[in-house]
Each structure stands twice: as C-alpha cells, then as structure tokens.
Amino acid sequence: MTHRILILGGTTEARQLAGKLAARASVTLSLAGRTESPVAQGVPVRTGGFGGAEGLAAYLQETGIDLLIDATHPYAARISANAAQAARVAGVPIVALRRPGWEPVEGDRWTQVDIVSDAVQALGPAPRRAFLALGRQEVAAFEAAPQHHYLIRSVDAVEPKLAVPDAHYLLARGPFREAEERALLEEHRIDIVVSKNSGGDATYGKIAAARALGIEVVMVRRPALPDVPSAETVEALAAIVNQFGADHLL
Numbered sequence: 091m092t093h094r095i096l097i098l099g100g101t102t103e104a105r106q107l108a109g110k111l112a113a114r115a116s117v118t119l120s121l122a123g124r125t126e127s128p129v130a131q132g133v134p135v136r137t138g139g140f141g142g143a144e145g146l147a148a149y150l151q152e153t154g155i156d157l158l159i160d161a162t163h164p165y166a167a168r169i170s171a172n173a174a175q176a177a178r179v180a181g182v183p184i185v186a187l188r189r190p191g192w193e194p195v196e197g198d199r200w201t202q203v204d205i206v207s208d209a210v211q212a213l214g215p216a217p218r219r220a221f222l223a224l225g226r227q228e229v230a231a232f233e234a235a236p237q238h239h240y241l242i243r244s245v246d247a248v249e250p251k252l253a254v255p256d257a258h259y260l261l262a263r264g265p266f267r268e269a270e271e272r273a274l275l276e277e278h279r280i281d282i283v284v285s286k287n288s289g290g291d292a293t294y295g296k297i298a299a300a301r302a303l304g305i306e307v308v309m310v311r312r313p314a315l316p317d318v319p320s321a322e323t324v325e326a327l328a329a330i331v332n333q334f335g336a337d338h339l340l
C-alpha cells in the first residue's frame with residue numbers, strides 16, 4: 091500500500107522534499123495561496139487555508155493521510171500550531187522540517203527584536219536608508235516611521251503601496267547571492283537592513299553583505315513553534331519518513 095503524505099509547504103525545502111518522497115508515497119503539497127504565481131511544485135498541489143486546526147484535522151481524516159509534514163516557513167507560526175493540534179486531534183503522526191536559524195558571527199552588527207513593530211522602533215527617530223527584506227504583509231508596519239527611506243523587496247507587489255513619502259520597490263525571488271546583495275546595498279546607499287532570521291543559504295547573502303559593508307541589521311527573532319518531532323534538513327527528514335514507512339509497513 092502506498093502511504094499518503096500531506097506536506098504543508100510554501101518553502102523551497104517543502105518542494106524539494108515533495109520531489110524526494112513522490113517516488114515512494116502519494117504526496118500532496120499544500121500551499122496557502124499567498125503567492126500569485128508560485129513556482130511549479132512537481133507533485134499534486136492543493137491551495138488555500140483549511141479553516142484552522144479543526145479544518146485541517148477533518149481534511150487529514152477525510153483524505154486518509156498517514157503522515158503530516160510541516161515544512162512551512164519558520165515565521166508561519168499559526169499554520170505550524172494548527173498542524174500540531176490537528177495531528178493530535180486526528181491521531182496522525184507529524185514531523186516538522188525546522189531549518190536552523192542564523193547565528194551572529196564576528197563582524198555582524200545585529201539588533202535582535204521579537205516582532206516587526208519593534209523593528210520599526212529599532213530604526214530610531216533620525217532618517218535612515220533601510221532595506222526591508224520582509225514579506226508584503228509585514229512592511230505595512232513601517233508606515234509608523236515615515237521619516238526613513240525604504241527599499242522594499244518582495245516576491246509579489248506591495249499593494250497598496252506604503253503611505254510613506256520615500257519608498258522604492260523591487261520584485262524578486264531568491265536565492266540572492268552575497269555579491270549581488272552587496273551591489274544592491276551600495277547602489278541604494280543602505281545603512282540598515284531589516285530581516286527575519288530565516289536560516290538557510292538562499293537569503294543569507296544580504297546578511298553576509300551587510301557584515302562586509304559594516305551595515306547594521308535589525309533581526310526579527312523567530313516566533314515560538316510547537317514541540318513536535320523534527321529534522322533540520324530535507325535529507326534528514328526524508329530518512330525519518332522512510333523509516334516511518336518501513337515501521338508501519340506502508
């Protein structure tokens with residue numbers, strides 16, 4: 091019998107994991123549907139919210155899912171909490187892919203804050219030239235500090251634009267290399283970067299570039315996530331899933 095796996099995605103790792111597992115299991119990848127033109131995923135995809143933990147629990151039961159994999163972004167805390175709860179309610183095993191966060195190293199000038207609104211405060215009262223490497227939902231908080239110049243990069247256009255007098259918008263999807271990031275920071279004369287602690291290589295370029303240029307970084311700490319079995323890499327998670335399949339004779 092082929093086992094059924096639901097992967098909660100929205101990350102590069104989720105897509106890679108789906109590709110790795112598709113040969114041995116019936117894999118469905120779930121996306122929130124936020125990105126207007128998501129990259130091709132290579133496995134069947136379902137899109138949109140489930141209607142909270144209860145809705146997800148019902149989905150797991152109705153579709154006979156044997157294993158739930160939470161491979162969402164580390165800042166997507168609500169879906170991760172819902173996934174842990176739904177797995178408990180539905181009696182379905184869950185495992186999470188938890189990419190480790192970045193740690194500051196010699197030369198980094200980080201100010202760490204808990205939430206995006208604290209990052210706005212961390213820019214201070216004097217006008218700065220800030221690069222916001224944040225999602226389009228998060229940048230709205232910076233309207234509270236209209237004295238700064240903002241360079242805003244997002245996958246989808248920020249609509250409506252921020253109600254601030256001086257903002258420049260870029261549309262781009264990673265990965266972003268250090269050399270390109272350095273050129274971007276220099277071209278726009280950026281003196282402070284606001285980032286989430288996403289971890290991984292794909293978006294580390296701006297952090298390395300800021301360090302090389304001596305630029306400050308306001309780092310928004312990760313939210314608390316539920317305590318479920320987890321692995322740090324796609325390979326380690328795939329190994330857990332293979333073991334799960336063998337143990338359950340699926």
Ligand SMILES: NC(=O)c1ccc[n+]([C@@H]2O[C@H](COP(=O)([O-])OP(=O)(O)OC[C@H]3O[C@@H](n4cnc5c(N)ncnc54)[C@H](OP(=O)(O)O)[C@@H]3O)[C@@H](O)[C@H]2O)c1
Pocket residue numbers: 098099100101120121122124137138139140141142143145146161162163165166167168169170172225286
């Ligand atoms: N937050 C980030 O910085 C970030 C960065 C890159 C990618 N992403 C991806 O973008 C998606 C949305 O992020 P978010 O921070 O808005 O999430 P969130 O706040 O944790 O979730 C909000 C709601 O979106 C729905 N949802 C989220 N992920 C889903 C998925 N994979 N499949 C189906 N429904 C999903 C759920 O709706 P219901 O309650 O109705 O089920 C959830 O309650 C996530 O899948 C995440 O992996 C997020």
